[in-house]
Structure formats: structure tokens, C-alpha cells
Amino acid sequence: MHPIYASLITSISIIFSISLFKIKKYKLLIIIGNILLVLNLILLSRKSAIIIMSVLFFVFIIFNKAIKIKVKTFFVFLVLLLFFITIKFIPDISNRFNDFSVLFDNTKASSTNLRINLINTTLNAINEKPLFGYGIGDTKDVLSALEDKNSFFKGKYYNTHNQFLNTTLATGIIGLLLFIFFYSKIYN
Incomplete structure (x- = not known):
């Protein structure tokens, strides 16, 4: 585990x-x-x-x-x-x-900087297709392409590590709103 x-x-x-x-x-x-x-x-x-x-x-x-x-x-x-x-x-x-001491230097390798770079990369991808996203099956390809451009990842693939960002990347703002709506219905 x-x-x-x-x-x-x-x-x-x-x-x-x-x-x-x-x-x-x-x-x-x-x-x-x-x-x-x-x-x-x-x-x-x-x-x-x-x-x-x-x-x-x-x-x-x-x-x-x-x-x-x-x-x-x-x-x-x-x-x-x-x-x-x-x-x-x-x-x-x-x-x-x-790790928190290197927050302002995005070039140093740390788990915190990895998360920050993942979030920034994901948000950049979401900004390109904010309404409907890239599609459920294409998020890995989109992130891989963007991560290849960022030297911080050194050719390794990382997922978004965040369900809400991943949903928005795949289905856009509309999909995120539906996702939140369905979760709110489950708990009401």
C-alpha cells in the first residue's frame, strides 16, 4: 500500500x-x-x-x-x-x-513542486479547451504531450492527482458541473 x-x-x-x-x-x-x-x-x-x-x-x-x-x-x-x-x-x-522551502523555485525536484507543476500543466491544458475538455480517453495523451515540453517531468508521465482537475480536463467545465451536481444529489 x-x-x-x-x-x-x-x-x-x-x-x-x-x-x-x-x-x-x-x-x-x-x-x-x-x-x-x-x-x-x-x-x-x-x-x-x-x-x-x-x-x-x-x-x-x-x-x-x-x-x-x-x-x-x-x-x-x-x-x-x-x-x-x-x-x-x-x-x-x-x-x-x-519541500516547502523550495516552493518558489519550480526547477528544484520535490514532491511539492511536482504537484505544483502538475496543477499548472493541467490548468494550462484546461484553458485550451475549457468548455467540453479533451474527451475521457485523451487526457493521458494531452498530459503526456504537455509534460514532454516541461523539463521538470524528465519524460515521465504523471496523472493530474486530482479528481476534479481530471474531470475538468476530460469533460470540461460542463462535465465538472455535472460531476459536482451528481455528487450533491448523492449526499442529499
Whole structure:
């Protein structure tokens, strides 16, 4: 399994386990399980999952009315401290977060710059055919041709890594609107 998917599954497990804190009988077991899940998240070293979990934790702590202000302050301080210690002293995670320092230099190879270049390349392609897109079967060819022109990709093919961008590239704005409409109908 790719580490980002394992990180997402771990993050979702942590989020859903929060509702189980109400069961006093299993509270200690849930806390120990969550500590292990957080350690797993740290070992997987995916910056997006770490950032998202930190933000969700802050939102949960800040907006939870059952938690007293002193406890909120303690938890926020503790998580910030653990977050910065993790980023600073665990080499693999530190290297991943150092990617942010090269955001303004699109020529240096990093996973963050790869995503930025993919988004820019996809948006450029969408701008050429915004209304109806290129067709469902042609997105790979379109991206391959554009990526060949960009020396950052070094002849490798990458997909859009974003379902909404991929849908817009394939079917245009009209297809994206239909896609969003159908998803909104599913959840209503």
C-alpha cells in the first residue's frame, strides 16, 4: 500500500475514534490506540496527512465546548510542541517539510513542486479547451504531450492527482458541473 493511502486510512481512524471517547469503559484503550495510530502516522511521514490531522485536532479542541479552556490551551501547546519536534528532529519528516522551502523555485525536484507543476500543466491544458475538455480517453495523451515540453517531468508521465482537475480536463467545465451536481444529489 502506498504510504499516503495508509496515512489517510490512519487519519480517518483517528477522526472516527474521537466519537468513541464517550464510552468510559474503553476510554484508556482508545487513547492507547490513538497514540499508536499517531505514531504510525509519524512513521509513514506524509506531510499532508500530518498537517491535516493537526488542523483537525485544533478545530476539534477549539470548538469542543465540553473541554475547559485550560485543557484546550494545554492540548494546543502540546500538539504544537510535538508537531515542531517531529518536523525538526525526525529526518524523513524534516526532509519532507523542507519541500516547502523550495516552493518558489519550480526547477528544484520535490514532491511539492511536482504537484505544483502538475496543477499548472493541467490548468494550462484546461484553458485550451475549457468548455467540453479533451474527451475521457485523451487526457493521458494531452498530459503526456504537455509534460514532454516541461523539463521538470524528465519524460515521465504523471496523472493530474486530482479528481476534479481530471474531470475538468476530460469533460470540461460542463462535465465538472455535472460531476459536482451528481455528487450533491448523492449526499442529499
